Amino acid sequence: MSSQTEGEYELPEDRLEESQPQCPFGVGGGCCRICYMGPCRVTDGAHGMDRGVCGATPGTVAARNLYREIAAGAASHADHAREIAEVLEEIADGGLSAYDIQDPEKLEAVAADLGIEAETDDENELAKLVAEAAIEDFQGAGETLNWLDRMPDEQREFLEEQGIQPKPSVDMEVARAMHRTTQGNDADPVHLLSGALEAGMADGYAGLTMGTDLQDVVFGRPQPVETEANLGTLEKDQVNIAVHGHSPVLSEIIVEMAEELEPAAREAGAEGINLVGICCTGNELAERRGIPLAAHSTQAELAVTTGALDAMVADIQCIWPGIGDVIECHHTKLLTTTDYVRIPGAEHVSFDPETAEADAREIVQRGIDAYEDRNSRQEYDVEIPDERASAMVGISEDYVLEVLEAASPEDPVAPVVDALEAGQLKGIVGIVGCPNPKQRTADMTERLIEGLLAENVLPIVTGCIGHVTAQAGYLDPARTDELAGDGLSEVLHALGNAAGLDGPLPPVWHMGSCVDNSRIGNLVRAISEGADVPTRELPVAASAPELIAEKAVSIGAWALTLGLPVHTAPTLHMDQSEEVSRIMTEDLKGITGGYAIQEEDPDAAIDALVAAVDERRLALFDETGA
Numbered sequence: 063m064s065s066q067t068e069g070e071y072e073l074p075e076d077r078l079e080e081s082q083p084q085c086p087f088g089v090g091g092g093c094c095r096i097c098y099m100g101p102c103r104v105t106d107g108a109h110g111m112d113r114g115v116c117g118a119t120p121g122t123v124a125a126r127n128l129y130r131e132i133a134a135g136a137a138s139h140a141d142h143a144r145e146i147a148e149v150l151e152e153i154a155d156g157g158l159s160a161y162d163i164q165d166p167e168k169l170e171a172v173a174a175d176l177g178i179e180a181e182t183d184d185e186n187e188l189a190k191l192v193a194e195a196a197i198e199d200f201q202g203a204g205e206t207l208n209w210l211d212r213m214p215d216e217q218r219e220f221l222e223e224q225g226i227q228p229k230p231s232v233d234m235e236v237a238r239a240m241h242r243t244t245q246g247n248d249a250d251p252v253h254l255l256s257g258a259l260e261a262g263m264a265d266g267y268a269g270l271t272m273g274t275d276l277q278d279v280v281f282g283r284p285q286p287v288e289t290e291a292n293l294g295t296l297e298k299d300q301v302n303i304a305v306h307g308h309s310p311v312l313s314e315i316i317v318e319m320a321e322e323l324e325p326a327a328r329e330a331g332a333e334g335i336n337l338v339g340i341c342c343t344g345n346e347l348a349e350r351r352g353i354p355l356a357a358h359s360t361q362a363e364l365a366v367t368t369g370a371l372d373a374m375v376a377d378i379q380c381i382w383p384g385i386g387d388v389i390e391c392h393h394t395k396l397l398t399t400t401d402y403v404r405i406p407g408a409e410h411v412s413f414d415p416e417t418a419e420a421d422a423r424e425i426v427q428r429g430i431d432a433y434e435d436r437n438s439r440q441e442y443d444v445e446i447p448d449e450r451a452s453a454m455v456g457i458s459e460d461y462v463l464e465v466l467e468a469a470s471p472e473d474p475v476a477p478v479v480d481a482l483e484a485g486q487l488k489g490i491v492g493i494v495g496c497p498n499p500k501q502r503t504a505d506m507t508e509r510l511i512e513g514l515l516a517e518n519v520l521p522i523v524t525g526c527i528g529h530v531t532a533q534a535g536y537l538d539p540a541r542t543d544e545l546a547g548d549g550l551s552e553v554l555h556a557l558g559n560a561a562g563l564d565g566p567l568p569p570v571w572h573m574g575s576c577v578d579n580s581r582i583g584n585l586v587r588a589i590s591e592g593a594d595v596p597t598r599e600l601p602v603a604a605s606a607p608e609l610i611a612e613k614a615v616s617i618g619a620w621a622l623t624l625g626l627p628v629h630t631a632p633t634l635h636m637d638q639s640e641e642v643s644r645i646m647t648e649d650l651k652g653i654t655g656g657y658a659i660q661e662e663d664p665d666a667a668i669d670a671l672v673a674a675v676d677e678r679r680l681a682l683f684d685e686t687g688a
C-alpha cells in the first residue's frame with residue numbers, strides 16, 4: 063500500500079469487521095422485507111416469530127428469498143448474454159466494423175446443436191440465424207428455450223418428468239419469479255424452490271452457455287496460454303490499465319487500442335502500456351490473449367492502493383462501490399462504460415459497439431493522461447508488491463476433448479472412465495465464484511483445493527476463484543507432482559503427453575470466467591454422453607467455497623438441475639427454515655439427483671466433497687461393471 067493512502071480509508075476486510083455481528087435472520091434467510099408490514103424475522107428456532115405478520119412460515123420466507131437470489135443471478139447472466147447476441151446480430155447484418163466472426167467452427171457447432179441450418183454457405187446467414195435464436199430466448203416466441211438443446215437430453219427429460227422445465231423466455235422466467243414471490247402470492251416452499259430450479263436452468267443455458275458460445279464465435283475459443291497473476295504484474299514505468307467486470311466486448315477492443323496508442327504512451331514518458339485484468343473481464347482476456355490476471359474482485363481496491371494503476375475500466379458486475387472511495391486518494395481514473403452502471407467517484411465513457419474503436423481509444427488515452435498526472439505529482443509513492451505467479455490458463459472444454467481424443471481416438475472419454483475405475487481419479491469438482499473476505503482469512507479455497515488434489519480429485523476453476531488459484535501457483539504445470547495425488551499426477555502426465563506438452567497438464571484447470579461455468583457443463587455433458595451415464599450419476603460436484611454473489615447461487619441452482627452435489631460456504635440463506643434446509647440438502651436428491659452441501663470448515667468441506675464424488679464413482683462401477 064502506498065504511503066499516501068495508509069490509514070486513510072477502509073478495505074473490504076475492515077468493513078466486514080465493522081459489520082459484525084451480522085443479523086442471524088438475514089444470514090439464515092428468515093428476514094422478509096417484501097412488504098411494509100415487515101420486516102418480519104421468522105425462524106424455526108427458539109428466538110423469533112414462527113410466522114410473519116401475513117402468516118408466512120420460515121419455509122415460505124426462506125424459499126422466496128432463495129428464489130429471488132437465483133432470479134437476480136439469472137437476470138445478470140441473461141443480460142450479459144443479450145449483449146453478445148445483439149453484437150452477433152449486428153455483425154451478421156454488416157453493421158459493426160470493429161468485430162467479426164473469429165471462430166466459424168464454433169458457430170457451426172453451436173448451430174448444429176441447436177438444429178439450425180442456413181440455406182447457403184454464407185457465414186453471415188448462419189450467424190444471423192443463431193443470433194435470432196438467441197434473441198428469441200429473451201422474447202419467448204418458441205415453445206421452449208432454444209438454448210436448452212445444449213443440455214444433456216437424458217437429464218433434461220428426467221427433469222421434465224419431475225415437472226421442472228423453464229419457460230420459453232429467460233426474461234419471463236425472471237419476471238415470473240419476481241411476481242410469484244410478492245407478498246400474498248406463491249407460498250408453498252416446495253413449489254417455490256421448483257420455480258427457483260427452473261430459473262437456475264434458464265440461467266445455465268440462456269445465460270451462461272449462450273454467453274460463452276457467442277463470445278467464442280466472435281472472439282475465438284480459448285487455447286492454453288501462459289500468463290502471470292497477482293498485483294506484481296503492474297509495472298511502475300508503464301501506463302497501467304486494468305479492465306474489470308465481466309464482458310469481453312469492450313475489453314477486446316481495448317487490447318487493440320492499447321497497441322495502437324503505444325507511441326502516445328511513450329511520448330508521455332512511459333515505457334509502454336501494460337494492460338491487466340481484474341475479475342472476469344480479466345479471465346476473458348487471459349484465456350484468449352494471455353493478458354495477466356492482476357487481481358480478483360475483492361482485491362480491486364488493493365490494486366488502486368499500489369499507486370501504480372492509472373485507469374480501471376469497469377463494464378458490468380462485481381465492481382464494488384468501495385473503489386470510488388479509494389480512488390479519492392489517488393490519481394487513478396475509475397471509468398464506468400456501461401450506460402446502466404454508474405459508480406460514485408467514477409467518470410463515465412459511454413460504450414457502444416457501433417463506436418467501439420473510438421470509445422476504446424478514448425479510454426486508453428484517459429489512462430495515458432492519468433499516467434502523466436501520476437508522474438507530475440511531487441510526492442506520490444508507487445508500491446507494487448513483489449508477487450507474481452506463473453499460470454497456464456485457457457483450458458477450455460474443447461481443448462480437453464481434443465486432448466482426450468488424441469489420447470484415445472476410438473473412445474475419447476475412455477481415459478476418464480478408466481482413471482475413475484482405477485481410482486487414479488476419484489472425481490471432478492468445479493470450483494467457482496468469488497473470494498469472500500469471510501473465508502479469505504481462513505484460505506478456504508487454497509485449503510479446499512490442496513485437500514482435493516491430495517485425494518486425487520481434479521479441481522476445475524472459473525471466475526475469481528481462478529485468480530485465487532493462479533496467485534497460489536496452482537495453475538502452474540511445474541507444480542503438478544507436488545500438489546496432485548499420485549494417481550491424479552499420472553493422469554495429468556498422460557494427458558500432457560497426449561497434448562504434446564513437455565510435461566503434465568497443470569494440477570488445477572482454469573476454464574475461464576463465470577459465464578464459462580458453461581464449459582464445465584459442456585465437459586460434463588460430453589463425459590455423460592460418451593460414457594452413457596446420466597450426469598446425476600457421474601462423480602462430479604460443484605463448489606462455491608467463498609460464495610458472494612446471487613449469480614453464484616443461480617449457477618449452483620443450475621448445477622443442482624444437472625444432478626450434482628453443490629457445496630457452498632458461507633452456507634446458503636436458509637438456516638432459519640428447517641423445511642427449506644431439508645429440501646435442499648436431502649429431498650432434492652429424489653427430484654434432480656443433486657443436493658446442497660453446507661460446510662464452512664475447509665477440512666469438513668474436503669471430506670464432504672471427496673465422499674460425494676467417491677460414493678458416485680464406486681456406485682458407477684459396482685452397478686455398471688464398466
Ligand code: SF4
Pocket residue numbers: 085086087088089093094095101102103
Ligand atoms: S431482520 Fe432483515 S432487515 Fe432487519 S437487520 Fe436482519 S436482515 Fe436486516
Ligand code: SF4
Pocket residue numbers: 094095096097098099100101102113114115116117118123245246
Ligand atoms: S410479506 Fe409477510 S412475512 Fe414478508 S414482510 Fe410482509 S408481512 Fe412480513
